[in-house]
Amino acid sequence: MKGYNKMDAVARTSRRALALMAAAGLVCAAAFGGEAATVPSTVCQRATCPVKVDGVLDEEVWRLAKPLSPMRDLEGGRSEFGADIKMVYDDKFLYISATLPENTLRATLTKRDSVIYHDDDFEVFIDPGATGRNYLELEINQLNTVWDLFLTAPYGRPFSEALHDWDIKGLRTAVTLQGTLNDGEGDDTSWTVEIAWPWESITGHSSLPRKGAPPPPGTVMRMNFSRVDHVDGVEHNTVWAPTRRKTIHAPEHWGRVRISVNPVGTPERPTPTIGLWVHGNDASITAQTVAAWADAGVTTLIIDGSPEGIARVSKLGKAAGMYTVVWFWTLCRPGDSEALAHPQWYATSALGKSCYDPKDRPFVSYYQFLCPSNPEVREHLKRKALEIAAIPEVDALQMDYIRMPDVVLPKALWPKYGLDMSKILPQYDFCYCDGCKARFGREPKASDADWTEWRLDSVAQAANFVADAVRAKGKPCGAAVFPTPRISAEMVRQDWSRFKLDFAFPMDYARFYEEGSDWILSCISEARKAIDGNFPIFPGLYLPHFKPSELEAILPRVLDANPEGFCLFAHDGLTPERLAALRLARFRKP
Numbered sequence: 164m165k166g167y168n169k170m171d172a173v174a175r176t177s178r179r180a181l182a183l184m185a186a187a188g189l190v191c192a193a194a195f196g197g198e199a200a201t202v203p204s205t206v207c208q209r210a211t212c213p214v215k216v217d218g219v220l221d222e223e224v225w226r227l228a229k230p231l232s233p234m235r236d237l238e239g240g241r242s243e244f245g246a247d248i249k250m251v252y253d254d255k256f257l258y259i260s261a262t263l264p265e266n267t268l269r270a271t272l273t274k275r276d277s278v279i280y281h282d283d284d285f286e287v288f289i290d291p292g293a294t295g296r297n298y299l300e301l302e303i304n305q306l307n308t309v310w311d312l313f314l315t316a317p318y319g320r321p322f323s324e325a326l327h328d329w330d331i332k333g334l335r336t337a338v339t340l341q342g343t344l345n346d347g348e349g350d351d352t353s354w355t356v357e358i359a360w361p362w363e364s365i366t367g368h369s370s371l372p373r374k375g376a377p378p379p380p381g382t383v384m385r386m387n388f389s390r391v392d393h394v395d396g397v398e399h400n401t402v403w404a405p406t407r408r409k410t411i412h413a414p415e416h417w418g419r420v421r422i423s424v425n426p427v428g429t430p431e432r433p434t435p436t437i438g439l440w441v442h443g444n445d446a447s448i449t450a451q452t453v454a455a456w457a458d459a460g461v462t463t464l465i466i467d468g469s470p471e472g473i474a475r476v477s478k479l480g481k482a483a484g485m486y487t488v489v490w491f492w493t494l495c496r497p498g499d500s501e502a503l504a505h506p507q508w509y510a511t512s513a514l515g516k517s518c519y520d521p522k523d524r525p526f527v528s529y530y531q532f533l534c535p536s537n538p539e540v541r542e543h544l545k546r547k548a549l550e551i552a553a554i555p556e557v558d559a560l561q562m563d564y565i566r567m568p569d570v571v572l573p574k575a576l577w578p579k580y581g582l583d584m585s586k587i588l589p590q591y592d593f594c595y596c597d598g599c600k601a602r603f604g605r606e607p608k609a610s611d612a613d614w615t616e617w618r619l620d621s622v623a624q625a626a627n628f629v630a631d632a633v634r635a636k637g638k639p640c641g642a643a644v645f646p647t648p649r650i651s652a653e654m655v656r657q658d659w660s661r662f663k664l665d666f667a668f669p670m671d672y673a674r675f676y677e678e679g680s681d682w683i684l685s686c687i688s689e690a691r692k693a694i695d696g697n698f699p700i701f702p703g704l705y706l707p708h709f710k711p712s713e714l715e716a717i718l719p720r721v722l723d724a725n726p727e728g729f730c731l732f733a734h735d736g737l738t739p740e741r742l743a744a745l746r747l748a749r750f751r752k753p
């Protein structure tokens with residue numbers, strides 16, 4: 164488990180960062196369930212030895228497997244009945260064991276597909292594709308008599324049909340009794356069930372890939388377990404996942420079972436933070452879209468757009484249990500009418516051209532950069548940042564464009580602008596405004612190292628000024644930054660090792676630098692060293708640069724190098740194919 168050691172990650176993470184991660188972690192749990200408070204979840208790990216289905220739980224795997232959380236009544240209250248339930252799997256079977264305390268062993272039904280719950284019983288429900296539409300059910304009594312059936316829709320709802328003739332082909336079950344059946348003595352202690360349920364019948368009845376084999380690691384199935392007890396003519400239902408209604412037939416409330424790649428008994432990798440940059444004005448984003456992202460492992464939405472768009476998508480994110488970060492344009496403020504009323508606020512090049520002037524802006528017309536050292540600019544940015552941070556559904560703020568215009572563009576972009584940027588070009592070197600010159604105290608020269616340092620500091624001070632204000636309002640503040648502090652200092656006057664952040668999203672968009680996957684990993688390593696654990700980083704990948712198979716290959720390597728997580732840019736690049744790759748990649752070893 165090298166690279167996934169939780170203590171190791173924790174030790175290198177500052178207290179402030181921990182607060183964020185704790186918040187994100189809580190949300191991770193919520194994102195995993197979507198209804199963390201009510202839906203239990205578990206991880207089903209791989210069996211490491213053969214399981215003999217004899218009702219005797221003497222295999223090592225049953226000692227190593229973690230029991231499910233305690234059973235409750237259907238409404239979620241305490242129940243006097245319980246069961247110790249465990250699961251493991253191998254290539255052929257999902258194995259389930261249950262030990263059910265019982266002081267009066269009693270059973271009469273011996274014919275397969277009898278209505279088994281007329282006896283006291285143990286029941287298993289599986290919705291393999293977690294669709295909430297159709298599912299498999301198995302009931303078993305103390306005589307090891309089985310009722311297996313397929314529900315075409317949740318029982319009691321339209322189009323629901325129970326296919327009683329349907330059989331789980333290859334099913335193996337065994338029951339042992341700790342006491343004497345039907346002696347009415349009340350001195351029994353328990354009964355034990357052991358089940359081997361062939362994957363053939365589980366994945367064969369769902370949209371899951373790999374029919375007949377276990378679902379891919381990372382797959383989440385919805386399941387529930389139930390025991391039915393009859394006491395003085397009253398039927399008691401005790402379940403793993405309370406449905407908060409009078410029936411267990413509500414698969415949308417069942418527990419979540421994630422199929423793990425790991426052998427039983429090994430620690431699971433901590434759930435990483437997975438961020439997705441989202442254009443909040445995209446009206447096609449619905450609750451279903453966001454739920455699909457959450458299901459594939461996205462824990463955090465980083466949202467840009469109009470205040471209305473941000474609020475709308477943040478709400479969808481919160482409803483799916485996600486952490487929401489709003490994306491704030493900091494020193495580059497296209498169309499900021501308040502700023503445009505102050506021409507002197509704008510950054511100025513070494514040639515004296517101002518970003519205020521539409522004719523003189525570098526590269527693109529939206530490069531409307533403000534001067535980082537101007538106190539009025541800093542106050543303005545603080546006000547704007549606080550307006551956005553005040554949106555109730557927003558958990559944190561991400562500063563974007565907290566830098567100067569590109570002194571050096573990524574190499575792949577040089578031809579686009581017909582430039583050779585191997586030397587600093589004065590028309591792309593900012594901020595030589597009168598205010599900066601006065602505050603620096605002498606006539607600046609491009610070759611003067613102090614002048615470069617001073618400008619790096621002025622950008623860092625602007626960043627910290629805004630971040631402190633946001634934090635003072637109780638919300639964490641981070642930044643989207645260039646790949647490493649060294650690279651970003653050289654390219655955009657942004658030495659983010661000087662920033663006091665709660666997190667950073669380095670944009671490791673390799674292909675713009677004519678680089679590949681190894682470069683991404685070396686940037687991660689360099690950035691982690693440079694910030695020395697002061698805050699967590701979540702490296703950003705540019706989705707259109709990756710075929711789904713490439714994404715599936717790189718993400719486990721990124722997590723190995725940076726267990727805290729990663730980010731993806733942007734939601735419109737998260738095609739169904741890339742979403743499927745993400746779902747698989749999260750739990751894969753590099």
Ligand SMILES: [Zn+2]
Binds near residue numbers: 511536595597
């Ligand atoms: Zn300036």
